[in-house]
Amino acid sequence: VEGNLELQGVRVVTGVIGEDIHVVGLRILEHALKSAGAHVISLGVQTPIDEFVEAAQESAADAIFISSSNGHAGFACEGFKDDMVEAGLGRVLLYIGGQLVVGRPDWSSVHEQFEKLGFDRVYPPRTNPKRAIADLAQDLRLRDRPQVAL
């Protein structure tokens, strides 16, 4: 499983949010991020919001990747974006993926729910991590593009 180092020098905080203990998706994601050259700060399973904020602060993270599988991510992520903004981390990209809600409702409604919670990218279960990596590389290029003078 080779990466093409498109995230060389990028710092990503990873973890499973809330009381969720599902670890498999997280580990696959982390492997893919490392293979793409990213520096991964892994918080592991059962991580509360404040630990994500703190780790992003300490590591000067470019992005936070959250893996979630128990369907409770909506509750666990309440207020996450506000806490990030309050900590002066509004620029840090927020990505989330997995089984984000209980049952299988229409994906567009799940997508909308998590965009409202402040996530830049939202992925359904079994998304290949390479897709999120390509998206991150692109989002970072856009974010860091020199501002055009008005």
Add this chain to the structure above:
Amino acid sequence: MATTADVSNAKLDETEFEIERRAVFAQAPTVLEPFSLDEAVRFHLDRAPDRNVALHLLAAKRAGLTLVQPRAGVGSLEGQRRLMRILADSGADIVPMTIDSMTRTLKFSEAASAAQKSTVERSLLNGYPIVAHGIQATRDLVLECPKPVHVRANATDLRLVAEHAFASGVSGFVSGPMYATLEYSKDVDLARSIRNWQYIFRLIGNYAEAGVPIAEDALGFTQSGSYSVPSLMHVGVVLDALIMAGQGVKHVIAYAISQGTLAQDIAACLAVGGLVDEYLKRAGFNDVEVYVSSNHWNGSFPTDEAEAYGLIALNTLVGALAKCQLIYVKSIEEGVGVPTAEGNAASVRATKYVVRVLADQIFGVSSDEVAFELELNLIEARAILDAVLDLGHGDAALGAVRAFQAGVLDVPFSPSRVARGDVLVVRDVQGAVRFLDPAGIPLPARALKMEADRLALRAHRIGRPVGYDELVADLHWLAGDE
């Protein structure tokens, strides 16, 4: 606090053990004096000599029999009594007493309160709260059960649970520092966990010296919920077994888990017992009895009951043909939710049926495929174990801690910070599990080539390199639901 500096496989000092024993009993929610070992030993020898797990396994080993054990536990005393009766009636040769997760995490008062609110019909706990019910009630359960009783729990501090189990006449216990730390914890330091487990193994050693043998399951790096390469799982089994033997454990149950491919699963049963024996003897532990348990698949299970029976029969075939001493049974309801007593009993009957029919059959498990898997398994496991033991200058406990720090040991999909999690595994064309990325695990060149050749066949079949998509799909291969 134990640190890497003082972790060692040396036998605990008896005085230190007695001091620690007081601290362990101080964990109890009510004032509790350490149980009298002499009195407990008398209970085992006078009241329950015919229902000892270790002695039943030893008899099975000598007679070439395969015993069967399910896993189950509920919150109320009456519920547990009913559960054990149903399981014994179903033909289980050893009856389980799985401990609830509140008790496992030392939340004894919460467990007691949930036990109070649990009924025979409805358990609020996912196991039997042994500390809440206490040793008198648990002794009654042991005496009423015609079969040996095995307490099952996984956590990094089960010292008080173990004290209760053995004082209650229970003669089997589960797990060790490798499994409990790597599969059941996030932040617990491996050195600390090893030290907690050494207390339990020393306690088992004390019972053994007093004439009561107690069997202990060595799970090592057995996967829970996913899949892994057998050799790597076995390395953990050997390390747990060495740490058990270091404190005087004399009956070790070595785990092999069935992952759905006959050749690799049978080879795993053959390899793990031999590896544990070999490394125990190499370390000078010459009087330890080793048993092999074959375990039904521990990952995603079919939701369809008919398919679940199919998987159970397939997995049972492995343990029966490999002549394992014990088969651990999964419930047909595994894919649906928390198994019931009736579901577990049905699974035991299905398993016993296959074992009975195969009992006297001489099949001969030698085939080119089994030989290939066995050879690969042994060269990988020995290379990894030798590297770990080198790091510890021959000491298994120190070696394990240093090997994880160095990335020489790593486990796929572990929730623990102890593992780097850089190793990836995937199935080959037949379903056998291979290293997709061994990361820092020291595999010999020949093993790497054998692994790569098999994976190349799958890459050829799908027309691109094997990657993350295959790895995720493989998690559900045996569930067959998607």
